[in-house]
Amino acid sequence: MRDSLRDSPHFSDPVFEAWCAHDADSHDRAVIRAMTRRRETPVHLVYGDVLKDAAARAVSAFPGDVLYAVKCNDHPMVLRALYDGGVRHFDVASIREVELIRGLFPDSTCHYMHPVKPGFAIEEAHHMHGVTAFALDDLDELDKIDAALGEDADKGAVMLAVRVEMPRGQAAMDLTGKFGAPVQKAAAILAEVAARGYQTGLTFHVGSYCTNPRAYVTALEICRRVQRLARVPLDVIDAGGGFPASYTGNEGPFAAYVTAITETVSRLNFLGRDGRAPVLRCEPGRGLVGLGQSILTKVDLRRGGDLFLNDGVFGGLSELKYLGPYFPIQALRPTSVGFEPITGGGSADFQLFGPTCDSVDSCPGPFRLPDAVRTGDWLEIGKMGAYSNAYRTEFNGFHSDLYSAVSGQPFWAKSSSADASRRAA
Secondary structure (H helix, E strand, O other): OOOOOOOOOOOOHHHHHHHOOOOOOHHHHHHHHHHOOOOOOOEEEEEHHHHHHHHHHHHHHOOOEEEEEHHHOOOHHHHHHHHHOOOOEEEEOOHHHHHHHHHHOOOOEEEEOOOOOOHHHHHHHHHHHOOOEEEEOOHHHHHHHHHHHOOOOOHHHOEEEEEEOOOOOOOOEOOEOOEOEOHHHHHHHHHHHHHOOOEEEEEOOOOEOOOOOHHHHHHHHHHHHHHHHHOOOEOEEEOOOOOOOOOOOOOOOHHHHHHHHHHHHHHHOOOEHHHOOOEEEEOOOHHHHOOOEEEEEEEEEEEOOEEEEOOOOOOOOHHHHHOOOOOOEEEEEEEOOEEEEOOOOOEEEEEEEOOOOOOOOEEEEEEEEEOOOOOOOEEEEOOOOOOOHHHOOOHHHOOOOOEEEEOOOOHHHHHHHHHHHHHHO
């Protein structure tokens, strides 16, 4: 299989071939390739099987359309794995994301769920790429959509979902304040959407990394209040995103969120068009890709309890700063035949610093790692599929665009299986 690391002009083929003479699996080969680069650079290891399985489970569990939120991770390798797992609907937030998805998957459906869009982007999305679903939270946006679609548009074929404001404190990362209309305003917008001849929808976002399924119950109850005030039928109920990845093991499974959503929709008896139930949609991002990628980064310096890495907050590791030390990490040391995980000798708490000159580029942790870790070692930081490469910058000239496909299960899954086997024995 062709790999972007092998194509690099800095890749050291002779060393790689010597180190890979032993029977290395695809993960080991990917790590060795990174270690043999003359200009060591962080590498994104993509676990395609994990992504495909996550997509297949979500599509099977949810009784409606599963829209992958492209903003979470837009790398083609990731997108193709999700597509292979059955995802055919995508939540896009810009015309560039529309072009990306339509270029990769012409048979897919894009849903433009950003509530505030440039007029030209609406026009291009609809007339050039066939997008017929849009979100909004203001009457000015409705006027903008009207103008972009044009007087001859078949409004009955276009669905406009009004985004409803959510209460604060329902998720680790609160999204309230920027988007979402309060109940009274949302009802007025929804009534106007219906009056202008569009299909109608309601949508919301409880916040990123929501660990309590009851947040969706509350959100849907608010949406039912909106519909009662607007007195119009709904074609679509879109439960938005916020579904967590399993970082700590205490997060509920996706199925628990599906149950909360479907049971609440049934209990509230939303009014659909012509006696039909509204179509259900959801927009998972983190919940689909969070466990499907890791980042391999080198320790450029150990200074006591501080590790200076060649990746950081302005690269792929921002989640370590904003969510905290929830991510599995294995320390690796280069050897004459490849590498070996660093084990034994006790552990210690570390804080991590990225390579830039900005002090914001820090992840306090504490991160529990082997006390033996030293300058020149490497860390593989797991469960980094969400908002990692999507947040990268080129600040201070540091930027990694290296990816390697890895088959099989990641190191943290293997460790969990081994622990379970030992407990069983």
